[in-house]
Amino acid sequence: DTGVSQDPRHKITKRGQNVTFRCDPISEHNRLYWYRQTLGQGPEFLTYFQNEAQLEKSRLLSDRFSAERPKGSFSTLEIQRTEQGDSAMYLCASSLGLFGGTGELFFGEGSRLTVL
Amino acid sequence: AQKVTQAQTEISVVEKEDVTLDCVYETRDTTYYLFWYKQPPSGELVFLIRRNSFDEQNEISGRYSWNFQKSTSSFNFTITASQVVDSAVYFCALSAQAGTALIFGKGTTLSVSS
Numbered sequence: 001d002t003g004v005s006q007d008p009r010h011k012i013t014k015r016g017q018n019v020t021f022r023c024d025p026i027s028e029h030n031r032l033y034w035y036r037q038t039l040g041q042g043p044e045f046l047t048y049f050q051n052e053a054q055l056e057k058s059r060l061l062s063d064r065f066s067a068e069r070p071k072g073s074f075s076t077l078e079i080q081r082t083e084q085g086d087s088a089m090y091l092c093a094s095s096l097g098l099f100g101g102t103g104e105l106f107f108g109e110g111s112r113l114t115v116l
Numbered sequence: 117a118q119k120v121t122q123a124q125t126e127i128s129v130v131e132k133e134d135v136t137l138d139c140v141y142e143t144r145d146t147t148y149y150l151f152w153y154k155q156p157p158s159g160e161l162v163f164l165i166r167r168n169s170f171d172e173q174n175e176i177s178g179r180y181s182w183n184f185q186k187s188t189s190s191f192n193f194t195i196t197a198s199q200v201v202d203s204a205v206y207f208c209a210l211s212a213q214a215g216t217a218l219i220f221g222k223g224t225t226l227s228v229s230s
Contacts, residue, residue, distance in 0.1 A: 048216075
């Protein structure tokens, strides 16, 4: 399978715990995005990387959220001290950037977080 | 600021009916890109189409067609002769340039019954 893969697919945690999600993008894609989607809403942008550089962060991304893409390949999204409001589907997507890309994002199946 | 509005929250049709999903966008950029994505019950977002701001030609792909009108800032999506498999949530999205973050609308849930 050469699509975007995310792990874990489901995570149930207690309030106050830390969680980490991993995303493996399509191998030749230099851009990687994190989105959050709650029930009945469209995906909300959180942050994106070009290679290992984090180019943009949404104001939605509080200090408890941190994302990394250390070698420009896979990425992790960590949420510290989880709150019930963090319960959502966390979506990862990848794309080719300005050079050689047409802009469409390819999404993974998402990681569903439930905070009790 | 960029914004995408999909005023129709839910639409229900019977198979073989035509249906149009509306999308209105706001941006101050002169160059921008518009997208439609489909999210079936399985959950994974599937890319349908991309349009740049300089190309106002309408596009047809099988039963799908898209009408882009800069004058009204709209990018509407029509499914002709709908089928049950078209049941999904459809999202319209906007980005300032290729490869930057997409801003999504809230989506329209389409239910097609047999």
